[in-house]
Amino acid sequence: MIPRYAERLLPGTWCVVVCCVVAFAALGCGKSPVENAPVQPVAFSHKVHAGANGLDCQFCHAYARRSPVAGIPSLQRCHGCHRPMIAAKTEATATKAEVQKVMDFVEKKEPIPWVRVYILPDHVYFSHRVHVQAEVRCQTCHGQVETMERVSQVAPLTMGWCVDCHREQNASRDCLVCHK
Numbered sequence: 001m002i003p004r005y006a007e008r009l010l011p012g013t014w015c016v017v018v019c020c021v022v023a024f025a026a027l028g029c030g031k032s033p034v035e036n037a038p039v040q041p042v043a044f045s046h047k048v049h050a051g052a053n054g055l056d057c058q059f060c061h062a063y064a065r066r067s068p069v070a071g072i073p074s075l076q077r078c079h080g081c082h083r084p085m086i087a088a089k090t091e092a093t094a095t096k097a098e099v100q101k102v103m104d105f106v107e108k109k110e111p112i113p114w115v116r117v118y119i120l121p122d123h124v125y126f127s128h129r130v131h132v133q134a135e136v137r138c139q140t141c142h143g144q145v146e147t148m149e150r151v152s153q154v155a156p157l158t159m160g161w162c163v164d165c166h167r168e169q170n171a172s173r174d175c176l177v178c179h180k
């Protein structure tokens, strides 16, 4: 037999358990990574370029090795490959409309207004050069970009994220290194 006091306690306890489960579920949802994968003005696919066609990341992001920014390739880069492909009619029909958008920008002499994915606040200093030279792979921070149709952010870019890796890899954790 359940003692009287326990009988009274039971509904209350049950309620607490349910509340906890609900609260944990809600917290869990809140913590799921925010999807940051902006739609781009041209549906440029890393899966096609860096995956299927095996182009090296630094072929297009050529400044990464020597400067703070990695750099986005110019229209001339795109044009250099795509104009001969159009002339030779080697493109798949499905890709023509998007490639035509690229050619329209060439025609208008306007750069493609790509939407930035990875952005740090202004008060933080970051440099690709030191990381590339320390042989930290692009994928360590940006994920398997060569499998992405559209770039999506995989790292949180929080201070904790930077400092955790600096601790593991024995890099500087001096405040003034990242906050100049």
Ligand code: HEC
Binding pocket: 040, 044, 046, 049, 050, 055, 056, 057, 058, 059, 060, 061, 072, 073, 114, 115, 116, 117, 118, 119, 138, 139, 142, 145, 146, 150, 151
């Ligand atoms: C053919 C050229 C080309 C190659 C090769 C290439 N990229 Fe890109 N990448 C671009 C262009 C164009 C953009 C801007 C449009 C976009 O975000 O998809 C970009 C955007 C990015 C971005 C997002 C930048 C931001 O914050 O807005 C990352 C990260 C990136 N590339 C990493 C890589 C990595 C890693 C590789 C190698 C696996 C690679 N790229 C290979 C052309 C290229």
Ligand code: HEC
Binding pocket: 057, 058, 061, 064, 068, 069, 070, 071, 072, 118, 119, 120, 121, 126, 128, 131, 132, 136, 137, 138, 139, 140, 141, 142, 157
């Ligand atoms: C240690 C982490 C890390 C590594 C390694 C890294 N990146 Fe980045 N990347 C970042 C961060 C952080 C930003 C945002 C920088 C900012 O807003 O100032 C960024 C921004 C970018 C951008 C957009 C802005 C720009 O610099 O042009 C591109 C493109 C990019 N990365 C490509 C690459 C490629 C390609 C590689 C490998 C050669 C690479 N990244 C390696 C962390 C990294």
Ligand code: HEC
Binding pocket: 042, 043, 044, 045, 048, 049, 053, 055, 073, 074, 075, 077, 078, 079, 081, 082, 090, 091, 092, 095, 096, 098, 099, 102
């Ligand atoms: C080294 C050569 C090369 C460069 C540089 C290049 N591309 Fe491509 N691109 C290709 C190839 C190969 C395909 C696949 C064509 C096909 O399957 O019909 C492709 C396909 C595409 C497509 C069709 C959609 C898709 O994903 O299949 C678009 C859009 C595109 N490229 C845009 C760009 C832009 C924008 C740039 C410059 C940032 C660029 N390309 C630079 C070789 C290149």
Ligand code: HEC
Binding pocket: 120, 124, 125, 126, 127, 130, 131, 134, 136, 140, 141, 157, 158, 161, 162, 163, 165, 166, 169, 170, 171, 172, 177, 178
């Ligand atoms: C995956 C590991 C990793 C991540 C993530 C990372 N770093 Fe680094 N960082 C390194 C390594 C390795 C070095 C090079 C250490 C060396 O050569 O002494 C370095 C060096 C640096 C330097 C130069 C330090 C000096 O002594 O001059 C700066 C600045 C820096 N990182 C900023 C950042 C910022 C800001 C972030 C986050 C947005 C970040 N890093 C994220 C691994 C990382």
Ligand code: HEC
Binding pocket: 120, 121, 124, 157, 158, 159, 160, 162, 163, 166, 172, 173, 174, 175, 176, 177, 178, 179
């Ligand atoms: C390896 C790079 C790195 C180092 C070292 C570092 N920070 Fe940061 N810090 C960041 C990044 C990235 C951000 C922005 C992201 C964020 O707010 O989490 C940031 C943000 C901050 C902010 C603003 C927080 C906010 O809520 O806006 C303060 C304050 C700060 N850092 C203080 C410090 C102090 C003090 C130290 C030394 C004990 C330090 N940081 C060392 C990378 C670094």
